[in-house]
Amino acid sequence: MPHPGLQPTGTAHQQKKGDLMAGIDPGREATESQPQRRLRSHRLDDWLRRQDWMEGAAGAVQSAVGAVYGALGAPGRGLKNLLYGTKALGHPLHPTITDLPMGAWTAGVVADYVGRVTHLVPPQAGDIGLAVGIVAALGAVATGYTDFYNTYGQERRYGLTHAVVMTTSTLLMVVSLGVRWLAGEEGSWLPIGLATVGLLLAFGGAYFGGHLTFALGTMVNHLAFVEGPKDYVEVGPAADFGEGTMHLVDAGGMPALLARLDGRIYGIADVCSHAGGPLHEGKREGDVVTCPWHGSRFCLRNGRALSGPATFDQPALDVREQDGIVKVKLNRPLH
Numbered sequence: 001m002p003h004p005g006l007q008p009t010g011t012a013h014q015q016k017k018g019d020l021m022a023g024i025d026p027g028r029e030a031t032e033s034q035p036q037r038r039l040r041s042h043r044l045d046d047w048l049r050r051q052d053w054m055e056g057a058a059g060a061v062q063s064a065v066g067a068v069y070g071a072l073g074a075p076g077r078g079l080k081n082l083l084y085g086t087k088a089l090g091h092p093l094h095p096t097i098t099d100l101p102m103g104a105w106t107a108g109v110v111a112d113y114v115g116r117v118t119h120l121v122p123p124q125a126g127d128i129g130l131a132v133g134i135v136a137a138l139g140a141v142a143t144g145y146t147d148f149y150n151t152y153g154q155e156r157r158y159g160l161t162h163a164v165v166m167t168t169s170t171l172l173m174v175v176s177l178g179v180r181w182l183a184g185e186e187g188s189w190l191p192i193g194l195a196t197v198g199l200l201l202a203f204g205g206a207y208f209g210g211h212l213t214f215a216l217g218t219m220v221n222h223l224a225f226v227e228g229p230k231d232y233v234e235v236g237p238a239a240d241f242g243e244g245t246m247h248l249v250d251a252g253g254m255p256a257l258l259a260r261l262d263g264r265i266y267g268i269a270d271v272c273s274h275a276g277g278p279l280h281e282g283k284r285e286g287d288v289v290t291c292p293w294h295g296s297r298f299c300l301r302n303g304r305a306l307s308g309p310a311t312f313d314q315p316a317l318d319v320r321e322q323d324g325i326v327k328v329k330l331n332r333p334l335h
């Protein structure tokens with residue numbers, strides 16, 4: 001859902017792309033293999049779009065996640081903000097955690113094979129790798145399902161696929177560890193095989209997670225490609241900005257939300273950092289605005305993200321009233 005006023009990457013980026021393209025041999029561009037490659041890369045995307053049954057399954061999972069947080073009440077809201085990354089990091093928590101199980105499981109499976117073939121590594125090394133990875137995976141699963149709660153459309157189908165594959169991978173690791181403990185010293189190839197399949201599944205699941213972020217923009221900062229005014233620009237007569245209302249203005253190409261609080265005008269970027277929601281259509285309570293799309297809350301005075309799913313703060317504006325005219329500029333550079 002793009003914001004109607006959202007500015008694209010900018011002419012500087014387009015110029016850069018044009019410069020790069022100018023150096024490419026046009027004969028190479030026109031080969032037939034390139035369009036065929038693109039079609040192949042879209043097959044999975046097209047297949048997922050045909051799986052209408054996934055809507056019901058994804059909705060059921062999202063409802064279950066919502067029910068768990070709802071049952072937890074106020075502590076649940078705090079936990080959710082922690083797992084989004086809004087409170088502790090100001091950055092999504094899920095990608096910060098996911099490397100831990102992947103690394104520990106990879107080390108564990110490698111230790112399994114090296115130990116079994118060469119006897120240079122004790123068999124417990126693989127067990128420890130798996131156990132550490134499972135503990136870390138609990139955090140990855142909790143943060144992942146929390147992020148999944150606010151997905152929709154095609155990203156929701158990718159999210160469900162990612163969740164199912166990664167959850168299955170984690171369960172295989174748990175079963176592998178259980179088999180090791182039951183077997184004691186008489187280790188067999190079964191737990192090693194289970195862990196190997198679990199690790200391969202985790203690599204496959206990571207592809208879907210990466211696609212969610214890099215191709216579909218899930219949980220990325222939706223202001224990453226927005227330009228804003230570095231110097232003061234006029235946005236309208238001061239008399240237009242009455243107390244108690246929110247105003248959408250064009251701040252040098254960047255949609256901005258201005259509101260007068262106790263006589264002073266404050267401004268932040270209007271495009272919600274979470275998924276691009278129009279903040280000026282949200283609800284204002286005092287100096288807090290709530291995004292109309294997924295309910296993230298931001299402080300109007302400084303843009304701070306107070307609750308998720310947004311994790312990044314909104315860029316704030318310096319606002320000046322001069323000769324009856326309101327002028328704004330970014331209070332710090334965006335890029």
Ligand code: FES
Binds near residue numbers: 272310
């Ligand atoms: S767009 Fe999701 S909370 Fe604003």
